[in-house]
Each structure stands twice: as structure tokens, then as C-alpha cells.
Amino acid sequence: MTSQSPILQISDVSLVFGGVRALSDVSFSVLPGELFSIIGPNGAGKTSMLNCVSGRYTPTTGSVSFKGQDVTGLKPNDRAELGIGRTFQNLALFGHMNVLDNIMVGRHHLLKNNFLNGPLYWFGGAQKEELEHRRFCEDVIDFLEISHIRKATAGTLSYGLRKRVELARAVALRPDLILLDEPMAGMNLEEKEDMARFIIDLNEEWGMTVVMIEHDMGVVMDISNRVMVLDFGRKIAEGLPDEVMANSHVKKAYLGEEDDETDEDEQVA
């Protein structure tokens, strides 16, 4: 995290839905290996921004670059192949399938060979690829400590475990950048502590760059390298966790405290 080029560069992104301006000229960049959090009040545009990065939404204006490549016009699957993974605010698991199948299914579109290749599947190294894929999924399952539920039907699991399985499915795609949309929402304290530990390990040991939206300020301040604050679709602050917490614009957005307009040093969009 020194003089490297950013892995993700967002330039002047605006997003308009009919009369609603979800994002207004937001720019920021994330360096390889960073754990970067996006915070802000409800409706501030956090999920919209994540959707612009993953490809679910195309910005009305502005651009998204990933590893130096302009991906603004690319579809989500193409961005996934380049190395962008994500989890969702609302769980998106196949409830009737078991945990292992839920995790495996995420990687199928990345495999070069599949059943549709016919003979190639059996003679073209596909079995080896499938085996390697399975082995990697097993590593992810061990890492996220969900071996004991690998055969359980996803829909029968507790909310906290389902969130962990959803993370496993995203990690199984081996993304270089993982987007986490409220990974701790609805969790109890113990589940949150576990999830925070997994996110730190993904970042530090597995080398994944993380962009996370999270409402739990304690967790955000504890584990983030840098934090960006959105309010009404605009960036109002960005910096180290302590700097952001001390920012008067942020205090105002969150707590309704008086904004100190005289503070020229604060980074404001």
C-alpha cells in the first residue's frame, strides 16, 4: 500500500433514477490490499456505488476502472471474470441447495470447460479443473469454519451462518477485489466478531482488497484502513478512520451536530 496504482478508480460517478439522484460526482480510489469502507446514513448511495462497481448499475456519467482497465460498460459477469466479487445486502443463496453446492455454483461460469464442451469435458483437462475447483472450495469452507454444515440445506441455517456461506461463495470465485454489502447486518455480537476476523484474514492472509459497506461503526473503525462517507449521494469525507470520525461534516450527517464551516483542512468533496 505505498506508491502502487489503484486497483479500483472511481471518477466523477453520478447515477440518476428518474428524478432521484442516487450519486453525484463521486470520485475515490482503492489501492491493492486495502480494506476500504463506505459509510453514510440510509439512502446515502452506498449500495448504488457498490452496484456501479460490480456492474449491476451503469453510471449515468463518470467511469469505473479496475486494474487500470475501463470497465464502465462491462456486464457483471465480465467484471467477475476480471476479479470483482461481491456479497449482497439481502441474502442471495439457493435455499433448497446444500452449502457445498451453493459455494460450487458460483465458480462454474469461470471454469474453462463444462459439460457443454462434450468430449472436451472428459479429455480436455476438465476433470482436473473441476477437481482443483472443488479443492479450492474445500479450502474456503475450512477457512470460513463451515465444514460441519457443508451438507446442510442452506435455507435451514441461521441467518449468521447463511451470511457466512454467501461470503464463501463470493470468495470461491477467487476475486482480487471483494465488495461486501453490510456483511454484519442482523448478526449478534459473537457472529459479528467472527465475521470481522474472517474479513481481516481475507484481507491480510488471502491478499484480497476489500470494499465494505457496514453500519456498525465500531467494526468499521476497528478494521478499515480508510473510510469514505457518503451523504445524499455526495462524498462528504474520506480518510483514516480517526480523521473521518473527527470530521465535523460527518458528525453533522450522523448526529445532527453543528457543521464547523471554518475548518478548511477537512477533506470534503
Ligand SMILES: Nc1ncnc2c1ncn2[C@@H]1O[C@H](COP(=O)(O)OP(=O)(O)OP(=O)(O)O)[C@@H](O)[C@H]1O
Ligand atoms: N433501482 C433503483 N430505482 C430507483 N431508485 C433507487 C434504486 N436504487 C436506489 N435508489 C435510490 O437511490 C438512493 C440511494 O439508495 P442506496 O440504496 O444506494 O442507499 P444506501 O446508502 O445503500 O442506503 P441503505 O443504508 O438504506 O441501504 C435512494 O434514494 C434510493 O431510493
